[in-house]
Amino acid sequence: MRMHIDWTRCDGRGLCIELLPELLTRDDWGYPVGRGGSEIAIPQNLESAAHDARALCPTQALSLHG
Numbered sequence: 001m002r003m004h005i006d007w008t009r010c011d012g013r014g015l016c017i018e019l020l021p022e023l024l025t026r027d028d029w030g031y032p033v034g035r036g037g038s039e040i041a042i043p044q045n046l047e048s049a050a051h052d053a054r055a056l057c058p059t060q061a062l063s064l065h066g
């Protein structure tokens with residue numbers, strides 16, 4: 001499973017970074033980016049947290065694929 005961030009929707013407050021600190025960090029402007037680059041692969045042990053982040057994102061900027 002992979003996560004996609006739609007930065008055109010994101011408000012940059014960072015809730016998803018707090019929920020998935022293992023996978024996400026802030027860029028220079030405070031927006032979330034994958035720690036490993038633009039491909040954000042979700043390991044099985046973080047799938048539940050990824051679903052929570054997607055559901056709780058206030059602007060529906062997160063989507064999960066695969």
Ligand code: SF4
Pocket residue numbers: 005009010011012013014015016017032056057058059060061062
């Ligand atoms: S929770 Fe959503 S709006 Fe907030 S920083 Fe993450 S992607 Fe952006």
